[in-house]
Amino acid sequence: MIFKKKFRNLSLMHKLLLSYTLLTIIPVALLGFFIYTAYTKAAEEQIGTLVPQMLEQASQQIDRNVQDVTNMPERLYQSQQMIEILRQDSFQSHAEAMQQQYVMERYLSSSFLHSSSSDLLGVFVFSKNRVFAATAKSYSGFSKSEAAVYGQSLELEKGSMILLPQDTNLVFENNADYLLIGVPLQDRDNQAYLGTMFLALDVAFVDRITGTIKEHNAARIMLLEKDSGRIAYDSKSEKSDQIVPEDFYPIENGSFLQDGKLIGITPAIQQDYALIYEIPTEKLFAKQQQTRTISIVLFLLFIIFSVCLYTFVAYNVSQPIKRLIANMRSVQGGKFQQTLPVTKQDEVGRLTESYNHMIIEIRDLIQKNYMIRLKQQEAELYALQTQINPHFIFNTLETINYAVEAGEQEEVINIITTLGRMLRYSLDNGVKFVSLTEEIRHVEDFLSIQQFRFLDRLTWKTDYPDPGISTDVQVPKFILQPIVENSIKYGLETKTSIHIDIKIHQTPDMLILTIKDDGPGFDPTVKTELEEELSLEPGITSKSAHYGLSNVSNRIKMLYGNNYGVSLENNQKGATVRLYLPFRHVSERGSLDAEFANHDRRG
Numbered sequence: 001m002i003f004k005k006k007f008r009n010l011s012l013m014h015k016l017l018l019s020y021t022l023l024t025i026i027p028v029a030l031l032g033f034f035i036y037t038a039y040t041k042a043a044e045e046q047i048g049t050l051v052p053q054m055l056e057q058a059s060q061q062i063d064r065n066v067q068d069v070t071n072m073p074e075r076l077y078q079s080q081q082m083i084e085i086l087r088q089d090s091f092q093s094h095a096e097a098m099q100q101q102y103v104m105e106r107y108l109s110s111s112f113l114h115s116s117s118s119d120l121l122g123v124f125v126f127s128k129n130r131v132f133a134a135t136a137k138s139y140s141g142f143s144k145s146e147a148a149v150y151g152q153s154l155e156l157e158k159g160s161m162i163l164l165p166q167d168t169n170l171v172f173e174n175n176a177d178y179l180l181i182g183v184p185l186q187d188r189d190n191q192a193y194l195g196t197m198f199l200a201l202d203v204a205f206v207d208r209i210t211g212t213i214k215e216h217n218a219a220r221i222m223l224l225e226k227d228s229g230r231i232a233y234d235s236k237s238e239k240s241d242q243i244v245p246e247d248f249y250p251i252e253n254g255s256f257l258q259d260g261k262l263i264g265i266t267p268a269i270q271q272d273y274a275l276i277y278e279i280p281t282e283k284l285f286a287k288q289q290q291t292r293t294i295s296i297v298l299f300l301l302f303i304i305f306s307v308c309l310y311t312f313v314a315y316n317v318s319q320p321i322k323r324l325i326a327n328m329r330s331v332q333g334g335k336f337q338q339t340l341p342v343t344k345q346d347e348v349g350r351l352t353e354s355y356n357h358m359i360i361e362i363r364d365l366i367q368k369n370y371m372i373r374l375k376q377q378e379a380e381l382y383a384l385q386t387q388i389n390p391h392f393i394f395n396t397l398e399t400i401n402y403a404v405e406a407g408e409q410e411e412v413i414n415i416i417t418t419l420g421r422m423l424r425y426s427l428d429n430g431v432k433f434v435s436l437t438e439e440i441r442h443v444e445d446f447l448s449i450q451q452f453r454f455l456d457r458l459t460w461k462t463d464y465p466d467p468g469i470s471t472d473v474q475v476p477k478f479i480l481q482p483i484v485e486n487s488i489k490y491g492l493e494t495k496t497s498i499h500i501d502i503k504i505h506q507t508p509d510m511l512i513l514t515i516k517d518d519g520p521g522f523d524p525t526v527k528t529e530l531e532e533e534l535s536l537e538p539g540i541t542s543k544s545a546h547y548g549l550s551n552v553s554n555r556i557k558m559l560y561g562n563n564y565g566v567s568l569e570n571n572q573k574g575a576t577v578r579l580y581l582p583f584r585h586v587s588e589r590g591s592l593d594a595e596f597a598n599h600d601r602r603g
Contacts (some may be wrong), residue, residue, distance in 0.1 A: 024225065106134075122135030127194055129144060137174070415452050479555070483549065534567075
């Protein structure tokens with residue numbers, strides 16, 4: 001009753017602080033203590049079982065790698081020529097022996113080294129006192145007599161063997177450690193012994209496989225040969241000739257603690273080797289100790305500052321959250337430009353940082369998506385050119401055929417010359433920007449060939465109304481041909497003839513290219529759909545029949561911004577299409593190419 005009466009008489013601030021302490025601080029402290037205790041105990045038990053599991057997975061991967069190498073000699077049977085070489089006796093002329101040496105070693109290099117993993121240091125084939133070799137590194141010491149000894153053993157045992165560098169005189173460049181896997185070769189037609197293949201596998205593949213379980217720099221991974229106790233691989237030593245006593249490890253599979261270390265062992269490579277993992281316990285449980293220290297420090301800081309600043313928190317939390325909600329509503333409306341200032345490093349400040357980071361990521365993703373769309377559109381543009389070219393070339397060849405039959409030699413020469421120039425221009429896909437002169441020349445070539453085909457049905461004119469304008473300015477490649485092509489296609493579908501005017505106009509900071517024809521013009525419905533499509537954000541297109549026009553507009557917007565692009569209108573006798581680009585001189589080509597390359601890399 002006394003406590004209840006005193007609690008009633010406390011101020012609201014003290015009630016909040018006392019309630020906060022009783023309902024938050026004390027329960028959190030007890031909960032944190034129990035969670036940490038349970039976590040530490042579970043972690044110790046889990047690590048004891050997890051290490052053998054990880055070693056088992058690594059051991060299986062090592063076995064698979066070794067088995068894959070053991071199965072490699074099967075590739076030799078795919079070449080009848082190689083089998084015939086192994087069947088032949090070693091008593092041959094010097095020239096024939098050198099030829100067989102060259103053919104066999106070339107096949108070994110291409111079929112085993114170049115088509116296999118980089119872990120294969122070399123391949124040796126011993127057959128009838130001959131040694132054929134193909135290696136990734138220079139070597140020495142692998143003699144015929146040594147190969148013959150192991151070859152005879154394999155012939156009798158009818159199986160494979162694994163040798164360590166200590167078992168052979170073979171030495172590779174930089175003393176690279178290896179496992180030498182010997183596999184006998186049998187003639188499958190008459191079951192005769194053909195020879196022995198030795199494959200040198202770089203033990204670095206063990207480091208790559210076990211790299212995922214090296215959770216600490218102090219971890220040590222070893223591959224131990226059980227019978228001899230020799231270490232074939234040691235992640236902490238460059239020497240592979242150490243000997244481990246037979247009774248040094250009390251178990252063959254599992255984990256145990258010894259001399260302040262956690263040691264895990266599992267069999268590897270068909271039970272002949274043991275994969276061993278060693279790590280000091282102080283390193284293994286360092287994270288738990290660090291977590292405990294950090295947890296205690298953070299909890300103490302939490303108590304001190306939460307009690308002192310509790311009354312101030314409500315305001316500091318509510319106001320930034322209100323601003324955050326307002327900004328989120330603007331984001332819902334599609335506005336991603338505004339971020340919030342981060343004035344504090346508390347939870348709300350971190351929330352604001354996360355929000356700002358999210359906005360920045362969204363903008364970056366949108367930009368990356370735009371770049372991807374730009375690359376897709378570039379690829380689709382070239383694909384469109386490729387799709388058009390077969391029809392265009394077929395029609396052009398038909399025109400040439402008719403001209404040849406008519407004996408018009410000069411016209412044939414002109415058509416072929418123009419077609420060749422167009423093909424060179426089209427096939428140079430590595431160039432993204434060209435001078436306006438080159439782009440105009442390409443369109444004029446296109447129109448010239450079309451005029452050869454349609455004769456008087458097609459006329460055209462290129463007009464430069466401003467005397468001071470230079471046609472040697474920089475523009476994106478292939479921005480005029482799709483427009484002109486549309487004019488010809490839709491114009492001649494409904495009319496017997498069409499005339500196209502290409503005009504170039506310059507303002508102080510803008511280049512305007514106008515393509516005007518006297519065709520049927522844009523259908524009102526189609527024109528409305530096209531204008532809606534051209535008004536979309538760059539990178540957003542629809543698959544319409546006027547894909548080339550939409551592609552040109554998107555490329556211009558992507559490269560120069562929304563202030564540039566394409567406009568459409570119907571004139572009294574046809575349609576008019578205008579391209580708006582920045583006026584940039586050809587000397588800026590290098591900067592433009594670099595800019596486009598940067599776009600490619602970001603995309």
